[in-house]
Amino acid sequence: MRSAAGRTSPLKDAVRGAGAVAALLKRAGRQMIDMEKLSNPKKTIEIIQKNHFNFQKKFGQNFLIDAHVLEKIIAAAQITKDDFVLEIGPGIGTMTQYLAEAAREVAAVEIDRNLIPILEETLSDYDNVTVINEDILKVDIAALAGEKNGGKPIKVVGNLPYYITTPIVMGLLESNVPLESITVMVQKEVALRMQAGPGNKDYGALSLAVQYYAEPYLAANVPPNCFIPRPGVGSAVIVLTRRSVPAVQVQDERRMFRLIRASFNQRRKTLVNGLKNAGDLEYSREQILTALQKVGLSETVRGETLTLEQFAALADAFS
Numbered sequence: 001m002r003s004a005a006g007r008t009s010p011l012k013d014a015v016r017g018a019g020a021v022a023a024l025l026k027r028a029g030r031q032m033i034d035m036e037k038l039s040n041p042k043k044t045i046e047i048i049q050k051n052h053f054n055f056q057k058k059f060g061q062n063f064l065i066d067a068h069v070l071e072k073i074i075a076a077a078q079i080t081k082d083d084f085v086l087e088i089g090p091g092i093g094t095m096t097q098y099l100a101e102a103a104r105e106v107a108a109v110e111i112d113r114n115l116i117p118i119l120e121e122t123l124s125d126y127d128n129v130t131v132i133n134e135d136i137l138k139v140d141i142a143a144l145a146g147e148k149n150g151g152k153p154i155k156v157v158g159n160l161p162y163y164i165t166t167p168i169v170m171g172l173l174e175s176n177v178p179l180e181s182i183t184v185m186v187q188k189e190v191a192l193r194m195q196a197g198p199g200n201k202d203y204g205a206l207s208l209a210v211q212y213y214a215e216p217y218l219a220a221n222v223p224p225n226c227f228i229p230r231p232g233v234g235s236a237v238i239v240l241t242r243r244s245v246p247a248v249q250v251q252d253e254r255r256m257f258r259l260i261r262a263s264f265n266q267r268r269k270t271l272v273n274g275l276k277n278a279g280d281l282e283y284s285r286e287q288i289l290t291a292l293q294k295v296g297l298s299e300t301v302r303g304e305t306l307t308l309e310q311f312a313a314l315a316d317a318f319s
C-alpha cells in the first residue's frame with residue numbers, strides 16, 4: 001500500500017528485502033489466505049479488536065463480511081487489469097483487497113484516521129493501492145483521474161456511507177470528472193429510487209437526475225447480515241454507467257431540474273399547482289397552462305407521471 005504521498009510501507013520493504021523468489025511465493029500464498037480471511041466475520045472481528053477500533057456511527061461504518069457479495073461487486077463493476085479504480089470508504093480494506101487483485105491501480109479515500117494504521121496492515125502486500133485520508137466530498141477527483149489514469153474515464157466502487165449517498169453520486173455525475181461507471185452499495189430504498197420509472201411509487205427527482213446522466217442497473221440485493229455491525233435497513237448494489245451524452249437534449253438543464261424538483265416536492269398536487277407553489281419558479285398559472293398545452297399535457301396531469309423527455313420538452317416550452 002502507498003500513502004497519499006506515494007511512500008511504500010515498511011512491512012512491504014521488509015518482504016522485498018527477504019529475497020525476491022521467497023517473497024513472491026510467500027506473498028502469493030498469504031494474499032489468498034488473507035483475502036479469504038478478511039471477508040470472513042472472525043477475521044474482521046479479530047482485526048477490529050486487535051486495533052481497539054470503535055465503529056463510528058457518524059461515518060456510516062458497516063463493514064462487509066460476505067465473500068460472495070464482494071465477488072458480485074467486482075463482477076458487476078467489470079474491473080480489469082487495465083482499470084484505475086477509485087474506492088470510496090475502504091473501512092478495514094476488505095473490498096480494497098479484491099479491487100487490488102482485479103485492477104491495475106486503486107486509490108481508496110477514507111475519512112476516519114483511526115482506520116489508516118489498520119489499512120497499512122491489511123493492504124501491506126499490495127503495491128498498487130494508495131490510501132488517501134480525506135473526506136471524499138473534498139477530494140479533487142478530476143485531478144486524481146488525471147494523475148492516475150491520464151484523464152481517461154475511471155471506475156468508482158464502494159460500499160458507501162449511506163448518510164452521504166446522494167451528494168457523492170450526484171456530485172460525481174454532475175461534475176466534470178471523467179467517469180465510466182459507479183458501482184456502489186447503497187440503501188435498498190435508494191437503489192430502487194435511482195432506477196424507478198414513471199408510475200412507480202419510487203419514481204422521483206433522484207430517478208430523473210440519475211437517469212439523465214447514467215443508465216442504472218440493480219446488480220444485487222444484500223441483507224443486513226452481510227455486514228458488521230448490521231445496518232437497520234436492506235442494501236443493494238447498483239451500477240450506474242455514465243452516458244456519453246445526457247439521455248435527453250434540453251435548452252436549460254437547470255430549469256428542467258427546478259421543474260422536476262417542484263413537481264415532486266408536492267407529489268399529491270397537480271403539476272400546475274406544484275409549479276405555481278414552488279419557491280424558486282416564478283411562473284403564473286397562465287404561463288404554466290400555456291407551456292403544458294404546447295407539449296400536449298392536460299392541466300390535471302401530475303408530475304409523477306411525466307417521463308424525462310416530457311420534463312425536457314416542458315422546460316423548453318417555458319423558454
Ligand code: SAM
Pocket residue numbers: 059060061062063064065088089090091092093094095109110111112115134135136137158159160161162164
Ligand atoms: N468498504 C468497507 C467495507 O465494505 O467493509 C467499509 C464500508 S462502510 C459502509 C463506509 C466507509 O466509508 C467507512 O469506512 C467510513 O469511515 C467511510 N467514510 C464515511 N464518510 C466518508 C467520507 N466523507 N469520505 C470518505 N470516507 C468516508
